[in-house]
Amino acid sequence: MNAFRFNGARRRMDLLPPDRPVRIHRAANMTRPVDIVDADFETVPAGSRRNVYPVFNDNRRPAPSRTPSRSRDSMIATAFTLALGRFERLLQAASPKGFAILVTCLCAPVFLLFASLSPHQPASASAPALSLAGVTTSLNDADGMKVLSVFGAIENHSPRVEPAPIVLVDVIAGGQRRTVSRISSGETVLQPGESRSFSTRLLHTGGKLPEVAVSLDMASD
Numbered sequence: 315m316n317a318f319r320f321n322g323a324r325r326r327m328d329l330l331p332p333d334r335p336v337r338i339h340r341a342a343n344m345t346r347p348v349d350i351v352d353a354d355f356e357t358v359p360a361g362s363r364r365n366v367y368p369v370f371n372d373n374r375r376p377a378p379s380r381t382p383s384r385s386r387d388s389m390i391a392t393a394f395t396l397a398l399g400r401f402e403r404l405l406q407a408a409s410p411k412g413f414a415i416l417v418t419c420l421c422a423p424v425f426l427l428f429a430s431l432s433p434h435q436p437a438s439a440s441a442p443a444l445s446l447a448g449v450t451t452s453l454n455d456a457d458g459m460k461v462l463s464v465f466g467a468i469e470n471h472s473p474r475v476e477p478a479p480i481v482l483v484d485v486i487a488g489g490q491r492r493t494v495s496r497i498s499s500g501e502t503v504l505q506p507g508e509s510r511s512f513s514t515r516l517l518h519t520g521g522k523l524p525e526v527a528v529s530l531d532m533a534s535d
Contacts, residue, residue: 443474444479444530444532446481446528446529459517462515464495464514467512469508476503478499478510481531484528486526495516497512
């Protein structure tokens with residue numbers, strides 16, 4: 315009997331279930347960290363920051379005070395207005411003789427200034443020494459043929475002797491210019507103030523009086 319009891323105690327089994335592991339559940343209302351997508355950074359100048367520890371030994375030089383330009387402009391305008399008012403009162407109080415003297419004193423410096431500058435002005439382009447004068451053209455009949463006659467004169471306007479140039483007679487027809495005659499005077503020079511005439515007769519085959527241009531060949535001097 316003892317043996318039976320011993321075996322029964324030996325075969326006793328523990329039927330209690332094991333303890334469950336404790337699980338940690340997050341609260342439903344717990345906020346998740348928000349991801350930063352974009353951020354704006356603002357630069358704060360150093361002068362705008364307040365120093366936590368005040369500095370009593372500041373050896374910096376004080377900045378010079380700046381006078382506003384507006385006040386300077388107003389001072390200039392005020393001074394100009396005062397000067398103009400005084401000048402106006404002076405003109406009103408002046409006698410006719412004094413007014414004439416004042417106007418003369420104001421105009422004299424301007425006149426002297428222009429007079430002093432006039433010799434330094436560049437000289438204007440002088441007129442040419444030689445020129446053509448009294449140039450005429452005519453269409454005449456001679457022995458049943460048409461003849462173009464050209465008359466004129468060369469004048470020397472300079473106070474010195476000038477070489478006599480050759481006179482060119484050009485006929486303009488159909489928009490083209492063609493030299494038809496070169497007139498050379500018998501003399502080689504023109505005296506100061508001298509006027510020398512020239513003439514030429516050219517055979518013309520057209521119907522009406524053509525356009526004629528007369529010029530001086532200065533390259534032949």
